[in-house]
Amino acid sequence: MTSAHNRKKQPELVRRLLLDCAAKLAIEGGFSAVTVQAVADGAGVTKGGLFHHFPSKQALIDAVVQDLMVQIDAEIDQAMDQDKQDYGCFTRAYIELTFTDRHYGIGSPHVGKAQALMVDREFNRMWSVWLTGRLRRHAETDADPMLEIVRLAADGAWMTRVICDDHEIFQDVEALRRRLVGLTRRP
Amino acid sequence: MTSAHNRKKQPELVRRLLLDCAAKLAIEGGFSAVTVQAVADGAGVTKGGLFHHFPSKQALIDAVVQDLMVQIDAEIDQAMDQDKQDYGCFTRAYIELTFTDRHYGIGSPHVGKAQALMVDREFNRMWSVWLTGRLRRHAETDADPMLEIVRLAADGAWMTRVICDDHEIFQDVEALRRRLVGLTRRP
DNA sequence: TGAAACAAACCGACTGGTTGGTATGTTGTG
DNA sequence: CACAACATACCAACCAGTCGGTTTGTTTCA
Secondary structure (H helix, E strand, O other): OOOOOOOOOOHHHHHHHHHHHHHHHHHHHOHHHOOHHHHHHHOOOOHHHHHHHOOOHHHHHHHHHHHHHHHHHHHHHHHHHOOOOOOOHHHHHHHHHHHOOOOOOOOOOOHHHHHHHHHOHHHHHHHHHHHHHHHHHOHHHHOOHHHHHHHHHHHHHHHHHHHHOOHHHOOOHHHHHHHHHHOOOOO | OOOOOOOOOOHHHHHHHHHHHHHHHHHHHOHHHOOHHHHHHHOOOOHHHHHHHOOOHHHHHHHHHHHHHHHHHHHHHHHHHOOOOOOOHHHHHHHHHHHOOOOOOOOOOOHHHHHHHHHOHHHHHHHHHHHHHHHHHOHHHHOOHHHHHHHHHHHHHHHHHHHHOOHHHOOOHHHHHHHHHHOOOOO
């Protein structure tokens, strides 16, 4: 009656709409805003329709998280490609990702809503797997203890921004970023 | 009938029990385990009794968080008292707190459940206020950019442990800790 | 070709369960 | 007695998930 019932069937589009809508809700409204009803509404579909595409709410969220991880992985690769120096190249890409204004980066106005990510078990698991895999993969260039500290500092800066959600928690974010990158410049 | 109704009235004790029980539930079961019913049950009181002490669930949680912050603040002071050197003394105390096996420290078996903290708005606010206050207070000894990076790295290590919840995410936690402390040793 | 037969996409109403919160009664205590 | 400290019984809201049915798309076969 409303829309999707007598419009042309386009399952792939609807699935994409559901994923994007769920991500948008999480980004703009945080963890509690992602209800099955809200996602369905936002995608112009009913709850029944949503459950036709995803067997459970968690399955939907998992798919969203998977999407995000693929993007992150690609951006890391891209950043590393543009890096001339070998030593610490993954760490520098990691810093860039952390401080970006896209996705959930420190520069994004939606960092604060990244709490939704940290709460999700599937994200935790995927992040853990992804990180350990990357660290093993770049062991030759990024295993130095100092580089680990730099990456952890980037994580810490990110978390601080997420928790405090205050632009002025750091006096100078850009200076901090440059300082971290600077610490990756010597073998 | 059960217990509290015909036992001696002791409001302060009950209030304490409610706070401790809420904290215990959060630590052992995470965010979603803290329901009003569960807290009341754990304290041997009914839901009505709980709402006699706290006007809302959030008020209860706020009180728990306040408790935790007071403890943290005290432990920081205590650690700083035992520090002979001026330069970086707050940062070292901060590291010690982060890596402790008490509360939600990295060494605690319940770190993973600290997600409950990061989700709570009141904790975020209090943490933000507390941290900025401390940083201003120890500006003379701990304002160095390198010390900031060290503190952020401690934060990052903590977050990594919370998210990954895997004992072996770091090869050697103690070595990392010593390395961080080492970076606080020069003016 | 065309229509019957089947499958996929989607609707909309409903359910069982849980939650925070309230209204009102009962007991202990100063 | 009066009031604080509880218990009991309830409510309204919300939420994930189900189910029977309807619409659209595709395949089969005469």
